Amino acid sequence: MRIDIPHSWPRTEADAIAIQDRLRGLVDRVGPGPREPRLVAGLDVAYAEDSNRVAAAVVVLDARTLEVVERATAVGDATFPYVPGLFAFRELPVLVEALTRLESVPELLLCDGQGLAHPRRFGLACHLGVLTGIAAAGVAKTTFVGDYDAAALGPRRGAGVPLVDGGETVGRALRTRDGVKPVYVSTGHGIDLDTACRHVLALAPRYRLPQTTRLADRLSRDVLRAAR
DNA sequence: GCGACAG
DNA sequence: ATCTTGTCGC
Numbered sequence: 001m002r003i004d005i006p007h008s009w010p011r012t013e014a015d016a017i018a019i020q021d022r023l024r025g026l027v028d029r030v031g032p033g034p035r036e037p038r039l040v041a042g043l044d045v046a047y048a049e050d051s052n053r054v055a056a057a058v059v060v061l062d063a064r065t066l067e068v069v070e071r072a073t074a075v076g077d078a079t080f081p082y083v084p085g086l087f088a089f090r091e092l093p094v095l096v097e098a099l100t101r102l103e104s105v106p107e108l109l110l111c112d113g114q115g116l117a118h119p120r121r122f123g124l125a126c127h128l129g130v131l132t133g134i135a136a137a138g139v140a141k142t143t144f145v146g147d148y149d150a151a152a153l154g155p156r157r158g159a160g161v162p163l164v165d166g167g168e169t170v171g172r173a174l175r176t177r178d179g180v181k182p183v184y185v186s187t188g189h190g191i192d193l194d195t196a197c198r199h200v201l202a203l204a205p206r207y208r209l210p211q212t213t214r215l216a217d218r219l220s221r222d223v224l225r226a227a228r
Numbered sequence: 229g230c231g232a233c234a235g
Numbered sequence: 236a237t238c239t240t241g242t243c244g245c
Contacts (some may be wrong), residue, residue: 013236033229044235045235047235048237082234082236084232084233090236091235112235113234113235114234118234122232138230138234140234140235142233143234143235145233145234204242
């Protein structure tokens with residue numbers, strides 16, 4: 001797929017924040033997004049321990065069978081340091097490169113990180129959604145901003161409570177396995193929270209994390225290891 | 229001022 | 236993110 005980047009990759013924090021502030025207005029928070037998508041993609045990036053080398057992986061699954069339809073990868077060097085809130089600028093370049101090598105066009109992108117649950121409401125999932133024009137949602141392993149009522153979150157798979165920040169619901173703590181710590185789902189672009197959570201649950205029938213991110217995580221590590 | 233802080 | 240084996244539990 002072809003992707004046009006409406007900005008150059010920033011080198012300073014100030015430039016990065018300016019880009020987020022400019023693109024934030026392009027986010028579609030309503031959706032509703034794909035009701036019964038056939039192709040869903042998981043994305044992840046692996047990091048080398050002693051260098052800036054990074055490897056991105058995109059795994060496209062058939063949403064109904066969870067079978068792998070296509071995989072694409074890219075290796076490069078991170079050009080931006082890890083700064084909470086600007087995390088996307090560290091992963092986007094190599095992720096976009098991998099997406100460019102994709103032949104199929106997924107209907108939903110599931111990112112390893114936040115969407116709207118971000119201090120400026122423009123996490124990785126929002127940025128990726130705006131760049132590609134494809135519906136996107138973030139599935140994070142920990143919260144970044146916002147709080148939720150842990151006591152109100154049922155112990156069973158499927159239970160969920162709003163993740164609130166500054167009086168605004170920015171996502172949902174969603175239990176994907178009985179008695180296991182929830183994942184934090186937030187809208188990225190072109191999809192509503194309910195629909196995003198419905199897809200996350202369908203993609204995570206057995207493990208805490210959706211199969212999309214599990215496979216992308218494993219692939220990115222394999223590619224990184226083979227690249228050095 | 230101090231601590232926290234997606235991956 | 237990454238450094239890391241076995242081990243407790245269902």
